[in-house]
Amino acid sequence: MSELFRRTFAEINLDHLAHNFFEIQKVAGFDRFLCPMVKANGYGHGDVQIAKHLEKCGVENLGVCLIEEGLLLRKSGVQSDILVFRGFDKYGAQKILDHHMIPVVSTWDQIHCLESIADDVVSVHLKFNTGMNRLGFDPDQAEQLFTYFKNSKKLKLKSILSHFFNGEDAYLENGESKKQTDQLALLLNFFKPLNVFAHLLNSGGIASLAKVNNDSNHYLQKNNWGFRPGLILYGYQPKNIFSELNLKPVMSLKSVVNNIRDVKKGESVSYGAKWIAGRDSKIAVVPIGYADGVHRMLSNKNLALFSGQLVPIVGRICMDFLMLDVTDVLLKKQNKKYDDEEVVLFGYDQDGQFLSAEKAAEAAQSITWEMLTSVGERVPRLFKGGAEL
Numbered sequence: 254m255s256e257l258f259r260r261t262f263a264e265i266n267l268d269h270l271a272h273n274f275f276e277i278q279k280v281a282g283f284d285r286f287l288c289p290m291v292k293a294n295g296y297g298h299g300d301v302q303i304a305k306h307l308e309k310c311g312v313e314n315l316g317v318c319l320i321e322e323g324l325l326l327r328k329s330g331v332q333s334d335i336l337v338f339r340g341f342d343k344y345g346a347q348k349i350l351d352h353h354m355i356p357v358v359s360t361w362d363q364i365h366c367l368e369s370i371a372d373d374v375v376s377v378h379l380k381f382n383t384g385m386n387r388l389g390f391d392p393d394q395a396e397q398l399f400t401y402f403k404n405s406k407k408l409k410l411k412s413i414l415s416h417f418f419n420g421e422d423a424y425l426e427n428g429e430s431k432k433q434t435d436q437l438a439l440l441l442n443f444f445k446p447l448n449v450f451a452h453l454l455n456s457g458g459i460a461s462l463a464k465v466n467n468d469s470n471h472y473l474q475k476n477n478w479g480f481r482p483g484l485i486l487y488g489y490q491p492k493n494i495f496s497e498l499n500l501k502p503v504m505s506l507k508s509v510v511n512n513i514r515d516v517k518k519g520e521s522v523s524y525g526a527k528w529i530a531g532r533d534s535k536i537a538v539v540p541i542g543y544a545d546g547v548h549r550m551l552s553n554k555n556l557a558l559f560s561g562q563l564v565p566i567v568g569r570i571c572m573d574f575l576m577l578d579v580t581d582v583l584l585k586k587q588n589k590k591y592d593d594e595e596v597v598l599f600g601y602d603q604d605g606q607f608l609s610a611e612k613a614a615e616a617a618q619s620i621t622w623e624m625l626t627s628v629g630e631r632v633p634r635l636f637k638g639g640a641e642l
């Protein structure tokens with residue numbers, strides 16, 4: 254780890270990661286396919302360290318979007334099966350095979366690429382489009398695909414899969430996810446003679462299954478659907494499911510006060526003068542900005558934790574800085590020095606107080622996924638915990 258002249262960092266709690274993984278595993282049981290998603294730099298947390306810690310927890314499969322992401326994991330010593338979801342051309346197919354990764358196929362071209370270069374038997378996961386309309390074969394291709402895989406000497410079909418476009422409704426018996434699940438169930442039945450399993454459940458699906466765990470007739474209980482957890486692994490649930498999964502957020506985005514300014518009543522703060530002091534104010538300048546992933550949409554909208562209290566972000570968020578109105582805190586504790594005071598944009602402060610990334614997501618009219626994945630590349634990830642398992 255290089256020196257930290259600017260003490261702005263994302264603290265990554267590996268104990269929380271392990272805790273969340275074991276919570277998910279409780280729902281999964283031990284005979285279910287489980288493939289944690291570590292794409293997009295492990296949802297912003299640091300893919301290599303996240304993958305290695307998950308391996309210590311017993312993980313055997315990992316999901317990435319890009320071949321590049323998989324290559325980085327392999328070069329860093331990750332041994333698990335790495336499923337590559339985005340797709341590939343012939344050159345990409347060669348890389349996937351050279352580095353013992355597992356292709357998820359969505360087109361005939363991809364199948365033909367693999368067939369033409371494989372020297373040995375290659376395991377393949379086959380994606381179907383059941384409504385997301387992004388990747389995957391249309392279900393009407395099932396017969397042709399079945400015949401193909403039945404006869405192929407080189408490509409061994411391991412699983413079929415699909416992806417929820419509205420996983421938040423999976424606990425309902427009449428939602429979009431139910432329709433998608435029904436479609437994949439038909440396909441699974443059709444492909445059964447090839448001895449395949451199916452994976453489907455993202456965070457919405459898994460949290461939904463946790464919610465209906467006592468209802469053995471619920472449609473999600475059938476078929477032992479494989480899990481591909483993303484967000485819940487990192488400690489947040491999709492909104493409005495309210496399952497009893499006990500999750501612990503893994504990332505805390507932190508900085509330290511750069512300086513505190515006195516701003517007179519009537520003066521403005523930051524670009525465009527979008528905040529005017531209504532009284533003589535104490536303004537903490539914090540060295541973190543939109544180039545670090547704090548969305549500019551949060552200007553004058555969101556809160557941060559400062560000295561254990563919630564304080565407002567005032568004025569426009571800059572590329573490298575943001576400002577907090579800390580007047581009330583300083584008025585209460587006049588004798589304390591505040592240079593070097595820790596600031597938490599989301600996550601836990603030193604005393605365990607918590608500010609949710611969901612709040613930032615709401616204020617930015619975004620989603621928790623984006624808040625986590627957009628933490629900037631120049632923000633060092635500092636890993637804590639991880640010794641106990």
Ligand SMILES: Cc1ncc(COP(=O)(O)O)c(C=O)c1O
Nearest residue numbers: 290416455456457481482483484
């Ligand atoms: C194919 C696939 N499976 C699983 C996931 C995990 O989704 P979530 O973060 O909602 O759990 C993603 C993420 O977008 C995905 O693209």
